[in-house]
Amino acid sequence: MCGIAAYFSRSEAGAAAQVMLALYSQQHRGQESSGITTTNGKFLQMHKAMGYVKEIFSQDVLEQLNGFAAIGHVRYPTRGSAVLTNAQPYIIETLSGPIYAIASNGDIVNYEEVALELQSRGVHFTSTNDGELLGRFIVYHHERKGLEITEAIQLLMKRVRGAYSAVFLTRNHLYIFRDIQGFRPLLMGRVGDDIAVASESCALDILHATEIREVQPGAIIVVTPNTTYEVPLSPALFSGVGEAPTMRQCIFELIYFSRPDSYEFGEYVYEVRHKIGAKLASYDDFEADVVIPVPDSANFIALGYADAKGVPFHMGLIRNHYVGRTFIRPDQYLRDESVRQKFNPLKDFFRNKRVVVVDDSIVRGTTIRKIIRMIQRAGAREVHLRIGSPPVRFSCFYGIDTPTRQELIANNMTLDQIREYVGADSLKYLKIEDLRNCVNQPNHFCYACFTGQYPVPKHAYLRTSMEKEQI
Ligand code: SF4
Known part of the structure; x- marks a missing residue:
């Protein structure tokens, strides 16, 4: 990107x-x-x-x-x-x-x-x-x-x-x-x-x-x-x-990459994210005390969830904007340092609460794992993680620097293993059919990082079997 x-x-x-x-x-x-x-x-x-x-x-x-x-x-x-x-x-x-x-x-x-x-x-x-x-x-x-x-x-x-x-x-x-x-x-x-x-x-x-x-x-x-x-x-x-x-068109632009005040692919980005949040809310029948986004790209997804449920929405994680986007940093060491420096929890929003934490996606799982630990240390009674996209199981070849398939957590673990790894009390992803229902022209989008159905197959252009195995 x-x-x-x-x-x-x-x-x-x-x-x-x-x-x-x-x-x-x-x-x-x-x-x-x-x-x-x-x-x-x-x-x-x-x-x-x-x-x-x-x-x-x-x-x-x-x-x-x-x-x-x-x-x-x-x-x-x-x-x-x-x-x-x-x-x-x-x-x-x-x-x-x-x-x-x-x-x-x-x-x-x-x-x-x-x-x-x-x-x-x-x-x-x-x-x-x-x-x-x-x-x-x-x-x-x-x-x-x-x-x-x-x-x-x-x-x-x-x-x-x-x-x-x-x-x-x-x-x-x-x-x-x-x-x-x-x-x-x-x-x-x-x-x-x-x-x-x-x-x-x-x-x-x-x-x-x-x-x-x-x-x-x-x-x-x-x-x-x-x-x-x-x-x-x-x-x-x-x-x-x-x-x-x-x-x-890349569906991830609407979920994560683009700014919420942008209009593109015939959609207002914030509106799509709000709809995604409402879909996630429809999966749950328990009463949460508070809904917290992982800022900033999950803000409107969390707001959609909170609006649909009538649960208080709070910016419980304060982000240091001078650190930069976590996923965008190319080096693992820099990424780890960024996460620690990037978020600070407002403890009053977590203490003894049943918290729904909303993020846009999970790639490696390392960032959200640290965030959940941070929320638990802030006193949360339960942490329920909701993800505004289906599991990312495949790499992107169209301009997004997703890691190789081997590094993608959803490619290596079951849903329950991921939940255990990140330390959440429960974990739910958006279903792909629900994602499709959040946009006006679902057939005009690429979903390859969820489905593996590549519009332009990379395999066709790789020369060695080793290259082919790596993707
Ligand atoms: S594989 Fe398709 S949907 Fe996924 S990030 Fe790349 S272009 Fe976007």
């Missing part, structure tokens, strides 16, 4: 400051590195660094990034390590200079296959990041094969499988596109005559954007100094390769 943003101004410079604001609102989507590329019509400039948006983009840096259009990125590593060479955006140098840049969100399933093919034709890579692959694919087919950029992107959609929501910047144009199955969200809106783009609508709200809409899977939006037009998904793309694949 990463976050992207773009801004195309038709009136003045200052696009970089707008993109910075949009990235700042999407910091939860990636905390390892951030970058912004701008164009002034003659050449592209870029600044990127490791760390948080606010630390990287000082007023001085923003003033140097002048230009009427900009793209930006916050990164959370999936493919490639957390180093600056893998930070985005990517500028693609050509004989004419640095005139193309790309920022993308997602994970390419057939990365190795496409990279090898390009390398065999003389294309060189400077990183192992998906964004660079997309950018070099487009530039190769535009510069060396003579395709229009929109044609090169359409070819990319046919050839490159997996998840990518992307913005591609040239000296005078901005191209916005999303893979044909629409795994990751991407939205755009207007700010007067200007165009703003972001992974989440909360970032467009902060820019006061209006007419906010989703970029449709497989569509390409072209923004020029005078006009904005759309090249829709072309059925001709699939001639000879069967029908266009169906939409497979």
Whole structure:
């Protein structure tokens, strides 16, 4: 998971400051590195660094990034390590200079296959990041094969499988596109005559954007100094390769990743979470004293539970917001330290109480185990754990850094073993049919980390049996 943003101004410079604001609102989507590329019509400039948006983009840096259009990125590593060479955006140098840049969100399933093919034709890579692959694919087919950029992107959609929501910047144009199955969200809106783009609508709200809409899977939006037009998904793309694949938006964006004040995939995120909580409440017939979320992503799920039951809802765990998201930290040591530093219980809400604790998901189980111990030490009489998603049994290959199957607790233990491991008095997960009932178009979503039914099977692109065994 990463976050992207773009801004195309038709009136003045200052696009970089707008993109910075949009990235700042999407910091939860990636905390390892951030970058912004701008164009002034003659050449592209870029600044990127490791760390948080606010630390990287000082007023001085923003003033140097002048230009009427900009793209930006916050990164959370999936493919490639957390180093600056893998930070985005990517500028693609050509004989004419640095005139193309790309920022993308997602994970390419057939990365190795496409990279090898390009390398065999003389294309060189400077990183192992998906964004660079997309950018070099487009530039190769535009510069060396003579395709229009929109044609090169359409070819990319046919050839490159997996998840990518992307913005591609040239000296005078901005191209916005999303893979044909629409795994990751991407939205755009207007700010007067200007165009703003972001992974989440909360970032467009902060820019006061209006007419906010989703970029449709497989569509390409072209923004020029005078006009904005759309090249829709072309059925001709699939001639000879069967029908266009169906939409497979990531259900986990609604459960966990996106901010609750975002709108995406035709849903208000907080509303879906509230419905999930109500479904969980319908599984229980005992009287709890208090409902407590594991903040922040489970807040609305817990509220939905409490509202449905008429039980008091309290923010009983106080989160230190400067530690960062637990699941998003790539290293196990950092993750363990984060959990201890991250939450502190308000003891009055727990002492001698029958507590329902609500979380959005369980991945390894280590975090929730520590939290439950913390609640018990705070004096809780009983702790009943409710999870706002089905058990995560399979890894994700579409932009979320879930661990290998071997590390997923639900892949290794029964429900009762998990309950015992985390130390709860009872444990219930959301049923998948109930999750489907919480969204308007259930058939347009990916549920592969629960079901193992992958929309783009990774196996098809792995070369050795060892690789196949590892997933
Ligand atoms: S496998 Fe899970 S996390 Fe990955 S895209 Fe599908 S629903 Fe989202």
